Amino acid sequence: MPGPTIYDVAEAAGVATSTVSRAFSHPGRVSTRTRERVLAVATELGYRPSPHARALLSGRHHTVAMVVSDITNPHYFELIRGAEMRAKASEYTLVLVNAEESPRIEYDQIQRLVPAVDGFVLAASRLPDENLLQISAQRPVVLMNRELAGLPSVVLDHAQGCRQVVEHLASLGHRRLVYLAGPRNSWMAGTRWTALRSAAEELGVEATRIGPFTPRVSQGGAAADGALHSGATALVAHNDLLAIGVVQRLRQRSVRVPEDVSVVGFDDIFASSLCTPTLTTLGGAHAEVGRSAVEVLLQISNQPSRSEPATQIALPAELVIRDSTGLVRR
Amino acid sequence: MPGPTIYDVAEAAGVATSTVSRAFSHPGRVSTRTRERVLAVATELGYRPSPHARALLSGRHHTVAMVVSDITNPHYFELIRGAEMRAKASEYTLVLVNAEESPRIEYDQIQRLVPAVDGFVLAASRLPDENLLQISAQRPVVLMNRELAGLPSVVLDHAQGCRQVVEHLASLGHRRLVYLAGPRNSWMAGTRWTALRSAAEELGVEATRIGPFTPRVSQGGAAADGALHSGATALVAHNDLLAIGVVQRLRQRSVRVPEDVSVVGFDDIFASSLCTPTLTTLGGAHAEVGRSAVEVLLQISNQPSRSEPATQIALPAELVIRDSTGLVRR
DNA sequence: CAACCAGTGGCAAGGGGTTGCCATCGGTTG
DNA sequence: CAACCGATGGCAACCCCTTGCCACTGGTTG
Numbered sequence: 203m204p205g206p207t208i209y210d211v212a213e214a215a216g217v218a219t220s221t222v223s224r225a226f227s228h229p230g231r232v233s234t235r236t237r238e239r240v241l242a243v244a245t246e247l248g249y250r251p252s253p254h255a256r257a258l259l260s261g262r263h264h265t266v267a268m269v270v271s272d273i274t275n276p277h278y279f280e281l282i283r284g285a286e287m288r289a290k291a292s293e294y295t296l297v298l299v300n301a302e303e304s305p306r307i308e309y310d311q312i313q314r315l316v317p318a319v320d321g322f323v324l325a326a327s328r329l330p331d332e333n334l335l336q337i338s339a340q341r342p343v344v345l346m347n348r349e350l351a352g353l354p355s356v357v358l359d360h361a362q363g364c365r366q367v368v369e370h371l372a373s374l375g376h377r378r379l380v381y382l383a384g385p386r387n388s389w390m391a392g393t394r395w396t397a398l399r400s401a402a403e404e405l406g407v408e409a410t411r412i413g414p415f416t417p418r419v420s421q422g423g424a425a426a427d428g429a430l431h432s433g434a435t436a437l438v439a440h441n442d443l444l445a446i447g448v449v450q451r452l453r454q455r456s457v458r459v460p461e462d463v464s465v466v467g468f469d470d471i472f473a474s475s476l477c478t479p480t481l482t483t484l485g486g487a488h489a490e491v492g493r494s495a496v497e498v499l500l501q502i503s504n505q506p507s508r509s510e511p512a513t514q515i516a517l518p519a520e521l522v523i524r525d526s527t528g529l530v531r532r
Numbered sequence: 533m534p535g536p537t538i539y540d541v542a543e544a545a546g547v548a549t550s551t552v553s554r555a556f557s558h559p560g561r562v563s564t565r566t567r568e569r570v571l572a573v574a575t576e577l578g579y580r581p582s583p584h585a586r587a588l589l590s591g592r593h594h595t596v597a598m599v600v601s602d603i604t605n606p607h608y609f610e611l612i613r614g615a616e617m618r619a620k621a622s623e624y625t626l627v628l629v630n631a632e633e634s635p636r637i638e639y640d641q642i643q644r645l646v647p648a649v650d651g652f653v654l655a656a657s658r659l660p661d662e663n664l665l666q667i668s669a670q671r672p673v674v675l676m677n678r679e680l681a682g683l684p685s686v687v688l689d690h691a692q693g694c695r696q697v698v699e700h701l702a703s704l705g706h707r708r709l710v711y712l713a714g715p716r717n718s719w720m721a722g723t724r725w726t727a728l729r730s731a732a733e734e735l736g737v738e739a740t741r742i743g744p745f746t747p748r749v750s751q752g753g754a755a756a757d758g759a760l761h762s763g764a765t766a767l768v769a770h771n772d773l774l775a776i777g778v779v780q781r782l783r784q785r786s787v788r789v790p791e792d793v794s795v796v797g798f799d800d801i802f803a804s805s806l807c808t809p810t811l812t813t814l815g816g817a818h819a820e821v822g823r824s825a826v827e828v829l830l831q832i833s834n835q836p837s838r839s840e841p842a843t844q845i846a847l848p849a850e851l852v853i854r855d856s857t858g859l860v861r862r
Numbered sequence: 863c864a865a866c867c868a869g870t871g872g873c874a875a876g877g878g879g880t881t882g883c884c885a886t887c888g889g890t891t892g
Numbered sequence: 893c894a895a896c897c898g899a900t901g902g903c904a905a906c907c908c909c910t911t912g913c914c915a916c917t918g919g920t921t922g
Contacts (some may be wrong), residue, residue, distance in 0.1 A: 204591050205647060207877085207878055207879085208878060208880095209878080209879095217901075217902085218901065218903080219878085220879090220880075220881075220901075220902060220903080220904095221901055221902075222879090223878095223879055223881085224880085224881090224900095224901090226879095227879090227880070228881095231899095231901095232899095232900070233899075236900080236901080250643065250644075250646055250647050251647070251878085252647040252648070252877095252878055252879070253647060254584040254587050254593070254648060254878080254879095255584075255588055255877075255878035256878080256879060256880075257584050257879095257907090258582075258584055258877095258878080258879075258909095259878095259879065259880050259881085259907045260879095260880075260907085261534050261907085263584070273609075273612070273613050276606060276802060279603075279606065279609055282603070283603050283604060286603060286629070287630070290629070290630070290641070293644070295627055295645065295648070296627065296628050296629075297625055297626065297627055297628070298612070298616060298626050298627075298628040299620070299626075300613065300616050300620070313580065314580070315625065316535065316580055317535060317580050317581070317583060317584070317908095318582070318583045318584060340533070340535065341533070472606060472803055473803040473806050473807075476776065476803050476806050476807035476808070477803075477806035477807070478806070478808050537908060537909085538909060538910095547872085548872045548873080549872090549908090549909075550871075550873080550874095550910075551870085551871060552909090553909060553910055553911085554870095554871090554910085554911090556909095557909090557910070557911095558910095558911095561870080562869095562870070563870060563871090566870080566871080581908085581909075582908055582909070584907095584908080584909095585877090585908035585909045586908080586909060586910075587877095587909095588876090588877050588879095588907095588908080588909075588910090589876075589877050589908095589910050589911085590877095590910075591877090647878095
C-alpha cells in the first residue's frame with residue numbers, strides 16, 4: 203500500500219537517490235538524459251513524492267488550515283469555496299476545521315495543526331485578540347471577517363456597507379431601527395453595531411440593539427419578539443439566517459413584511475433570494491474574501507522577511523435590495 | 533517559527549529523545565516521575581509533536597481527504613459537516629478538495645494526496661469505475677452517494693426513496709412523469725432513473741427522461757422547457773437546485789406549481805423549505821452520510837486485514853412533502 | 863550472597879526526501 | 893599536452909520522531 207519510494211526509483215534507474223530527488227525538485231541540476239530516464243522509471247513505478255517527508259526538511263507543508271466558526275452557516279460555504287480554489291491553484295492542500303462556535307475547540311484544533319500547516323485562515327474567529335496574536339507568533343494567520351491591529355485580514359467593508367443599509371432604510375422613511383445582534387464574541391457583531399449606530403446618528407435615525415442571538419433560523423423567534431417590543435420599524439438582523447427566522451416569526455404573528463416592518467439581513471446567502479418575501483441583505487463577493495485570504499497567506503508565508511505591515515483588505519459590500527424592505531407605514 | 537522539537541525538550545529535561553517520545557506515545561513505558569517532568573518541560577516550551585514526522589515512520593497520517601464533485605452545491609455542505617465532525621472526533625484531520633465536476637481534476641488531486649492521507653471519502657465521484665478501483669488499491673476509499681461492487685459506500689436508499697416519490701405522485705393522480713436527469717457521469721443520475729422507471733412501471737405511471745443537465749439553478753430553464761414539451765404532469769428534477777430553477781422558469785411561463793404541474797427535487801437543501809412554492813423533495817440524514825463514510829473509512833484503515841467484504845450502507849431516505857406537488861389537473 | 867527479574871532509560875537505526883560538498887568526467891583553452 | 897572548468901552524479905548528514913534492543917538499577921528470591 204505505501205507506494206514506491208525514491209529508493210525504489212533510484213535502484214530501478216541505476217542512479218543515486220539524490221539524483222532522483224533532484225530530477226524532481228531541481229530539474230536543471232541533472233542532465234536531460236538522466237532526468238528523462240528517472241522520470242520514465244518513476245512514472246512506470248507510479249512513484250509520487252511524499253509531501254510529508256519533504257516538509258520534514260523544508261518546514262514547508264504546502265498546506266493551509268481554514269477554521270470556520272460554524273460550518274452550518276451557508277455563508278461560510280462561499281468563503282470555503284474561494285479558499286479551496288485559491289489553495290488548489292497553488293497546489294496547496296486545504297484542511298478544514300469547524301470550530302462549532304466554541305473558542306476552546308477553535309484554539310485546540312489550531313494548536314493541534316500548528317506543526318502540520320504553513321498557516322491559518324480564520325473565518326470569523328471567536329477567539330479573543332490575545333489568542334490570535336499568540337497564534338500568529340507561531341504561524342502566519344489571516345483573518346476573514348474580522349480585523350485586529352497587526353494581523354492581516356480580509357473583510358467586506360462593513361462601515362460602508364452598514365451605511366448603505368441605514369441610508370436605504372432612511373430613504374424609505376424609517377426613523378427607528380433595531381439591530382438584532384450576533385454572538386457576544388463575534389467581532390462582526392460589535393463592528394456592525396458600531397457602524398450602524400454611527401451611520402444612524404448621522405442620518406437622524408434612532409438605533410437600538412437587542413441580543414445577542416446565535417445567528418440561526420431557530421433564534422429568529424426570540425429576535426422578532428424582542429424587536430417588535432422595541433417599537434422599531436426596521437429590523438437589521440445579524441445575518442440572513444436570523445433574518446429568515448425573524449420573518450417566519452413575524453408572519454406567524456401576522457406582522458406583514460415589508461408593510462408593517464422592514465427586515466434586512468447580512469451575507470446574501472443563496473436562500474435569501476428564494477424566501478418569501480425575498481430578503482434585502484448586505485452581500486458582497488464572499489468567495490473572493492476566501493480567495494484573497496488564502497492569497498495573502500501564501501504571500502506572507504513565502505516571504506522570508508516578516509517586516510512589512512499587515513495587509514488589511516476591505517472588499518466592497520453591496521446592498522441587495524429585495525422585497526423585505528419597504529416604505530415605512532404612516 | 534518552527535516550534536521546539538523533541539530534542540529541545542529532551543535537553544531541557546535532561547533525558548534522551550527516546551524518553552520524551554515515549555512519555556507522549558507510551559506513557560506506561562516511563563516512570564511517573566520522569567514522565568511528569570518531561571510533560572512539564574514540554575508544555576513550558578510549547579512543544580507539540582509533528583504529525584508529519586510521526587507519519588513518516590508509522591505510515592498513518594491521521595488524515596482523510598474528502599473530495600466533493602461540486603462544492604457550490606449546498607447539498608454537499610451537509611456531507612462535509614458530518615465528515616468533519618466524525619474526523620474531529622477521532623482527532624483526524626480533514627482535507628477538503630473540490631473536483632469542480634471535472635473527473636480529471638478529481639483524479640489528479642487524489643493522486644497528489646495519496647502519499648499524504650490515510651484514505652479518501654469521495655462524494656458523488658464522477659470518476660469511472662476502473663479509476664475508483666485503481667485508487668482503492670492505493671488507499672482505502674469510501675464512496676458517498678455512489679455504489680460500486682467491491683468498494684465500501686454510504687448512500688441514501690435511492691430505490692426505496694424513488695419509490696416513495698413515484699408513489700406520492702401516483703397517489704396524486706399523476707400518470708406521466710419526466711425525470712430531468714443529472715450529469716452523464718453521475719452515478720446517482722443513472723440510478724435514480726432506473727429506480728424511478730421501475731417504480732413507475734410497477735405503479736402504472738409512464739416515465740420519460742430528458743437531459744442530462746448540470747444540476748444548477750441556471751439549468752432550470754432548459755429543463756423546464758424540455759419538461760413541458762414532454763407533456764408530463766410531474767417533473768422529477770435531479771436535485772433541488774435544478775428543481776428551483778425549473779420552478780422559476782415555470783412561473784416565468786405562467787405555468788402554475790402545483791396546479792398545472794408538480795415538481796419534486798432531491799436532497800432537501802435548506803432553501804427548499806423557503807422557496808415559493810416550498811419544494812417537495814427526497815431528503816434524508818445527509819450529515820449522517822458524511823459521518824458514516826468517515827467512520828467506515830477509519831474502521832477499515834485501522835484494520836490490518838483487508839479481507840472482509842466491503843460494507844455498503846444505505847441510510848433511509850425520507851420524502852418531504854411540501855407545496856410543489858399537488859393533485860393532477862383534471 | 864548469587865542469580866534473576868521487572869522497571870527504566872539510552873543508543874542507534876530507520877522512514878522518505880533534500881542538499882552541501884566533493885569527485886569525476888569530458889571538453890576547452892593556451 | 894597540461895591546466896582548468898562547468899556539468900553532473902554520489903556521499904552522507906539532516907529533518908523529527910519512533911522503536912527494537914541493550915544496559916543499568918535496585919529489589920526479590922532461593
